Amino acid sequence: MDALIDVRSLCFRYDDGTVALDGVDFQLYPGETVAIFGANGSGKTTFVLHLNGLLMGGGAITICGNAVNKQNLSRVREKVGVVFQDSEMQLFMPTVLEDVAFGPLNLGLSREEASERALEALKQVGMSGCAARAPYHLSAGEKKRVAVAGILAMRPEILVLDEPTTFLDPPGQRSLIELFESLPQAKILVTHDVECARALAHRAVFFEKGRIRGEGSVEDIVARFNWDRTVIRRPTSSRH
Amino acid sequence: MHHVVLDRWGCGLSPVHRRDPRAKMLAALIFLVALATSHQSYLAVSAVYFALLVTAIFAAGLPPAAVLRRAALVLPFSLVFAAMSVASGDTTRAISLVVKSYLSALVVLVLVSTTPLPQLLGGLERTAVPRFLLLVVQFLYRYLFVISEEAQHMRAAAAAKGGSMGRVISRRRHFGAAAGAVGVLFARSYARAEAIHLAMLARGFAGHFRPLAKSSFRKLDAAFLAGAVAAIVLLRAAIEAWT
Ligand SMILES: Nc1ncnc2c1ncn2[C@@H]1O[C@H](COP(=O)(O)OP(=O)(O)O)[C@@H](O)[C@H]1O
Numbered sequence: 001m002d003a004l005i006d007v008r009s010l011c012f013r014y015d016d017g018t019v020a021l022d023g024v025d026f027q028l029y030p031g032e033t034v035a036i037f038g039a040n041g042s043g044k045t046t047f048v049l050h051l052n053g054l055l056m057g058g059g060a061i062t063i064c065g066n067a068v069n070k071q072n073l074s075r076v077r078e079k080v081g082v083v084f085q086d087s088e089m090q091l092f093m094p095t096v097l098e099d100v101a102f103g104p105l106n107l108g109l110s111r112e113e114a115s116e117r118a119l120e121a122l123k124q125v126g127m128s129g130c131a132a133r134a135p136y137h138l139s140a141g142e143k144k145r146v147a148v149a150g151i152l153a154m155r156p157e158i159l160v161l162d163e164p165t166t167f168l169d170p171p172g173q174r175s176l177i178e179l180f181e182s183l184p185q186a187k188i189l190v191t192h193d194v195e196c197a198r199a200l201a202h203r204a205v206f207f208e209k210g211r212i213r214g215e216g217s218v219e220d221i222v223a224r225f226n227w228d229r230t231v232i233r234r235p236t237s238s239r240h
Numbered sequence: 241m242h243h244v245v246l247d248r249w250g251c252g253l254s255p256v257h258r259r260d261p262r263a264k265m266l267a268a269l270i271f272l273v274a275l276a277t278s279h280q281s282y283l284a285v286s287a288v289y290f291a292l293l294v295t296a297i298f299a300a301g302l303p304p305a306a307v308l309r310r311a312a313l314v315l316p317f318s319l320v321f322a323a324m325s326v327a328s329g330d331t332t333r334a335i336s337l338v339v340k341s342y343l344s345a346l347v348v349l350v351l352v353s354t355t356p357l358p359q360l361l362g363g364l365e366r367t368a369v370p371r372f373l374l375l376v377v378q379f380l381y382r383y384l385f386v387i388s389e390e391a392q393h394m395r396a397a398a399a400a401k402g403g404s405m406g407r408v409i410s411r412r413r414h415f416g417a418a419a420g421a422v423g424v425l426f427a428r429s430y431a432r433a434e435a436i437h438l439a440m441l442a443r444g445f446a447g448h449f450r451p452l453a454k455s456s457f458r459k460l461d462a463a464f465l466a467g468a469v470a471a472i473v474l475l476r477a478a479i480e481a482w483t
């Protein structure tokens with residue numbers, strides 16, 4: 001089976017000299033969800049920014065058979081939908097509907113098609129009632145859903161979710177996980193949230209200092225890198 | 241609340257908000273030209289134009305006091321030039337400068353507070369305005385609302401630590417701290433504006449705002465434009481004929 005995303009020897013250094021990616025090889029196959037774990041600063045977001053050509057480093061990336069380069073940018077951005085960590089930065093239009101229609105309009109769809117797609121995407125994320133509202137009046141969970149709708153309206157084949165559950169309360173996290181479960185696309189899920197990865201991911205990779213240090217099932221990776229916040233309490237006699 | 245007030249005003253649904261951005265821009269442009277070129281009876285013309293703008297503000301449902309106050313932001317600049325005119329013995333010119341600059345600021349403010357920026361830019365794109373200029377305006381827009389938001393966050397953070405930005409900045413011995421805060425503000429705002437730009441690119445943005453709302457120029461827009469132009473031109477002509 002051909003990989004949807006094929007990354008070979010990806011390297012990237014920021015202008016200030018920070019080496020953020022140092023030889024990453026990665027594949028995503030149709031229908032699967034891969035969790036990306038790793039400490040803060042290990043290069044996860046930098047990696048994500050390469051998947052739709054927002055950053056371009058050394059090495060090679062192929063998305064659904066298209067090399068990521070200047071000529072293919074619009075095709076690649078149509079295939080890979082990235083939901084960024086901070087939804088505040090994804091919502092910039094005056095109303096929710098206009099915001100969600102922003103991507104489809106950029107794809108060259110007519111106003112009618114764009115607004116149809118936007119309404120459909122809003123329905124998919126359970127936000128139909130908010131089409132006419134201003135995005136900055138929404139709660140964090142609602143903003144995230146609208147940001148996801150803005151991506152879904154472009155009908156991408158691949159969803160990349162960068163720490164999607166971060167700013168949400170537990171019920172908000174749960175319902176977002178349920179939403180992602182219901183979406184058929186192949187997904188890359190960058191997260192610190194092991195529960196979220198357990199619920200959604202078929203396998204996981206572990207980033208460290210710009211490289212992939214391990215690959216396996218979510219449980220394998222969590223055990224191997226001690227990637228869990230459960231505190232093991234030693235029994236003490238003096239406590240009551 | 242965490243947003244630039246213009247953006248909030250721009251989202252209204254009044255008849256003025258609903259007019260085609262091109263009709264409003266053209267009316268504002270004619271207003272500016274008529275104002276700038278009125279000489280002998282400019283004071284009477286200005287008074288009548290002021291009344292026109294106040295009518296527009298009420299029709300648009302904008303908060304009048306807040307709008308009038310915001311337009312006064314240009315006054316410090318025009319007062320400097322006015323002072324130079326007074327110094328060279330030309331008081332009439334000084335007064336005319338102040339009055340005209342205030343009214344010009346007010347008409348532009350009414351325009352932008354009744355037209356969401358993406359719509360305004362969409363309207364501008366279909367005129368002869370150079371694309372480079374549009375990109376600059378887009379960037380400023382992103383940047384401005386981000387700065388105001390970051391400033392609010394920082395003010396909240398300062399308050400949480402028992403300080404206040406105002407107090408920090410007003411005390412001279414804290415000037416260093418204030419300058420530092422402003423530096424941080426700009427650095428953070430820049431980073432955020434960049435992040436927003438990336439998010440726009442990720443959704444296929446290629447430099448054009450394509451508004452969702454159909455801005456076909458309707459009969460109502462033509463009527464609005466005709467009415468506005470007639471008021472602007474005829475009122476001035478009437479005043480000039482009369483004096
Ligand atoms: N714009 C930038 N300029 C310079 N260095 C950066 C920039 N963004 C991230 N970095 C650095 O690159 C490394 C990887 O960052 P990032 O990809 O954001 O990590 P993660 O998402 O895993 O937390 C970090 O050392 C970070 O400090």
Ligand SMILES: [Mg+2]
Pocket residue numbers: 044045046
């Ligand atoms: Mg990150």
